[in-house]
Amino acid sequence: MTRIRPLILALFAVAACSSNNDVTGPGTGTTLAFDVATIASDAVAEDVDLMAGMDGEIGLLTGSALLVDGIPGRPTVSGCNFSTGRFSCPQRSQQGLTLDRTVTFLDALGATQGAYDAQTTASIHITVRIQGDVTRGNWTGTVDRSRELTITGLAGTETTRTVNGNGTESVSRSRHSGSNGNGTGSGNAARSYDLVGTVAIADVIMPVRGEGVAPWPLSGTITRVITITPTAPEPGPPVSRTVVVTFNGTANVPATINGEAFTLNLAARRAVRRGE
Numbered sequence: 001m002t003r004i005r006p007l008i009l010a011l012f013a014v015a016a017c018s019s020n021n022d023v024t025g026p027g028t029g030t031t032l033a034f035d036v037a038t039i040a041s042d043a044v045a046e047d048v049d050l051m052a053g054m055d056g057e058i059g060l061l062t063g064s065a066l067l068v069d070g071i072p073g074r075p076t077v078s079g080c081n082f083s084t085g086r087f088s089c090p091q092r093s094q095q096g097l098t099l100d101r102t103v104t105f106l107d108a109l110g111a112t113q114g115a116y117d118a119q120t121t122a123s124i125h126i127t128v129r130i131q132g133d134v135t136r137g138n139w140t141g142t143v144d145r146s147r148e149l150t151i152t153g154l155a156g157t158e159t160t161r162t163v164n165g166n167g168t169e170s171v172s173r174s175r176h177s178g179s180n181g182n183g184t185g186s187g188n189a190a191r192s193y194d195l196v197g198t199v200a201i202a203d204v205i206m207p208v209r210g211e212g213v214a215p216w217p218l219s220g221t222i223t224r225v226i227t228i229t230p231t232a233p234e235p236g237p238p239v240s241r242t243v244v245v246t247f248n249g250t251a252n253v254p255a256t257i258n259g260e261a262f263t264l265n266l267a268a269r270r271a272v273r274r275g276e
């Protein structure tokens with residue numbers, strides 16, 4: 001993923017010029033934190049979709065754009081072209097988003113495989129880019145998200161899988177309305193931002209789906225380091241935020257934004273400030 005290094009450099013260059021303190025003016029302070037949580041709730045839910053893609057669809061929450069085709073335990077990559085040790089797959093579209101991906105099957109020694117084998121495939125490496133427009137209640141935005149995921153713990157019969165990875169993301173024209181910063185109210189002027197960031201997925205344990213098995217990650221974290229620039233109702237300087245999400249086996253997961261506590265509802269893709 002050649003875009004990661006330039007975006008990381010750009011991110012730290014911008015962040016170096018900004019403060020971790022809230023800027024003054026509309027769309028900042030507690031309202032800014034809530035807006036960041038709203039963006040994060042959508043992005044984390046999308047990450048969970050991707051991590052669940054071993055079981056045949058990223059559409060666990062949003063639809064059915066296939067990541068790795070097939071049924072649980074027997075994934076395939078139909079329609080994908082195998083060359084240079086990986087499968088390059090046709091673009092898919094779902095609910096205003098386009099998805100591009102490559103898939104690599106690896107054995108225990110790291111050698112590539114031309115097909116998935118339930119007994120010998122030890123890990124799967126996936127690169128994916130998702131682009132398009134999203135609307136979630138009072139929030140809309142244009143997203144561009146890239147991920148590199150490595151799914152391990154696959155050889156033989158498994159009940160869980162472990163996901164690690166990293167990526168970059170940007171959200172342009174992120175527009176928020178009808179919120180006073182705690183998820184209620186409708187009197188505030190619309191707020192807009194541009195955002196760039198990096199993502200680190202660390203030791204996320206995904207259950208293998210089956211009857212009676214909840215789809216939510218059992219443990220692990222996703223950390224986002226983002227720079228967000230207010231553009232409306234008036235421009236503002238960029239500020240840096242760190243979002244840490246800790247999974248707990250449910251759809252309602254704790255998150256902190258520079259230490260401020262939120263709960264993200266992954267099923268509804270909504271955020272609330274904890275304690276409210």
